[in-house]
Amino acid sequence: MTQAPGTRRDIPDATVARLPVYLRALRALTAAGIDVVSSEDLAQAAGVRSTGLRKDLSHLGSYGVRGVGYDVARLSDEIARELGLQHDWAVAIVGMGNLGHALAAYSGFATRGFKVRWLVDEDPEVIGTVIAGLTVIGFDELAMVAGDGLIAVIATPPTAAQDVADQMTRMGVRSILNFAPCVLQVPEGVEVRKVDLATELQILAFHEQRGRDEDDDAARLGVHAARVAEAAR
Amino acid sequence: MTQAPGTRRDIPDATVARLPVYLRALRALTAAGIDVVSSEDLAQAAGVRSTGLRKDLSHLGSYGVRGVGYDVARLSDEIARELGLQHDWAVAIVGMGNLGHALAAYSGFATRGFKVRWLVDEDPEVIGTVIAGLTVIGFDELAMVAGDGLIAVIATPPTAAQDVADQMTRMGVRSILNFAPCVLQVPEGVEVRKVDLATELQILAFHEQRGRDEDDDAARLGVHAARVAEAAR
DNA sequence: CATTGTGAACTTGTTCACAGCT
DNA sequence: AGCTGTGAACAAGTTCACAATG
Structure with missing residues (x-):
């Protein structure tokens, strides 16, 4: 079986994860009026x-010109x-706490291919209120309007997150x-990405601690002065 | 040179990134009264x-007991x-927009080894206001009080982020x-981790699109019914 | 004897060196 | 001449198979 036209030449995960960064850099170049890079x-x-x-x-294929570079556009x-960004994707934000509010108001989605279309909460007190120009709805209502290709953002407390994911x-x-600090169990074929603030900080803490120990080592070895000099350029 | 006691047995990055998840799971087990796992x-x-x-x-070493498991505590x-979490780490949040506000109010840090100690902004209108019980300060003031081992969270617009990072x-x-959607240039020895919401959504969009195409393929091949049956368990 | 700990096989990702184009 | 594209070497990470052991 040969590679049919339009068939998935499969792109490594690591590459996919970097494409958005390249795209952002390219858009900045466009904004700066640069059209070959x-x-x-x-x-x-892009920091790579x-x-x-x-x-x-x-x-992705050969889109560069040897001896010249890449056409930005x-x-x-x-x-x-x-990345599938020819059209916008609809996003539903679930959980209208602090974080949900901030995400609803975040302007960075619209410019990058996403349209926050639904805000969802289970609290009857919150349902019906208007946040960032959208009326908050409940799950039952979402179930009726949600179309194919909807992307869900979970911004609930961790206790509610699995239940929300199930729904x-x-x-x-x-x-x-x-965004909830917990592991979600989902059926095969469902893609979950997580953003865990405390986890990120803990990873930083590890490196911070290690750096500290290294400084100790350096001081013990009398390398400290050299390092300071270097840091001062 | 042999492994001195207390020397860094170096732990792979991939492992470090998962330790926080294990820790969270272990804390949950403790809360549930389970002491061996x-x-x-x-x-x-932990989802692995x-x-x-x-x-x-x-x-990390051998902390399990064969035939039994691990002592949770x-x-x-x-x-x-x-991870260096014996003591809390001080955190400064820079940029008191939507996201900065939400992060300042986020309770998930305190329970996981971090103390939000400073809120920073450059807008004189914002400096001096109280958010989540903390008074917002300017950079000059932060420079005077910031101690060693401070972790900075950048929640400014991308245009300001590099300047903040420099300071x-x-x-x-x-x-x-x-949190700003841009690449930061920092001196060697400074560790940066990024959380980019739009990037995460774009990665999801890629998989969403791919899933769609695969469905098309499946339908073409007449596999669809089997898949539906499988999804229904 | 259930479960850990680990070398070895394998897979994925990154870097290098340089051939191939324009 | 200058820059892209890529096979080959290398490094990191994951999975496997099973020996070790309380």
Whole structure:
């Protein structure tokens, strides 16, 4: 079986995770009026190495010109297409606490392919109130209006998160962004990504502690002065 | 040179990133009154495979008992120690917009080893106001009070983020959690972790689109009925 | 004898070196 | 001449199979 036209040339997960970053950098270049960029410069802007960038882009096909670089507009389109961003995706935010509020008001979604279309809560006190121009609805109402391809953002307390996930998957949602600090159990085929603030801080704490120990080692070895000098450029 | 006591047996990054999840699961077990757990059960709770969990824990040392499992309290302590969570870490949140507000009010930090100690903004209108029980201060004031080991959370618009990062690193901060959708340039030795909401959604969009295409393929191949039956268990 | 801990096999991701184009 | 695209080497991470052991 050969590669049919339009067949998924499968792109490594690590590459997919970087495409949004490239896209953002490309959009910034467009805004700056730059329309051709080398892998070296784009890599710099995206915080990766040029050789890795080229390998990533090679998975999408050959859109660069040797000796010249990449056409910014063309590459943007190509990446956007690959990520499925030709049209906007509808997003439902569930859980209207502090975080839910902030997410509802966050302007960064609209410019990057997402339309917050529904705000959901289970508290009757909250249902019906208007947040950031949208009326908060309950699950039953969401179940009636939710279309295909809806992306759910869970911003509830962790105790409620699994129940919310169950309800969402039952109504056909296949993509979930989970802000609740807990592991979600979902049926196969449902993709969950998590954002866990405390976890991120704990990872930083590990490195902070390690850095400290290294400083101790350095001091013991008398390297400290050299390091300070270096830090001062 | 042999492994001195207390020397960094270096733990793989991938393992470090999972330790917080294990810790959370262990704390939940403690709360439930369970004091011994098998790798199988803990892995389930943490959303990983038992064999991977055991490999991860093996990097910390041997704290399990063969034929029995792990002592929940002991393992919790061990992981907390490894992450440097014996004492709380001070956190400064910079940028008091929507997101900054929500983060300042977020209760999930305190219970997991972090104390939000400073709220920072550059707007004179905002400086001096009280948010979640803390008075917002300016950078100059932060520079005077900030001690060693401070963790900075950047919740400013992307245009301000690099400047903030520069100021923070200049005052000795070595750990940054960046919520602004941009790449930060920092000196060597400074650890940056980023949380980018739109990026996460774009990764989900990729999988959502791919799932859709696969459904199309399946339908074309007449596999759809089988899949539906399977999904219904 | 159930369960941990681990070398070895495998898979995925990154870097290097350089051939291939324009 | 300059920059992309890519196979080959290397490194990191995951899974497997099973020996070790309380």
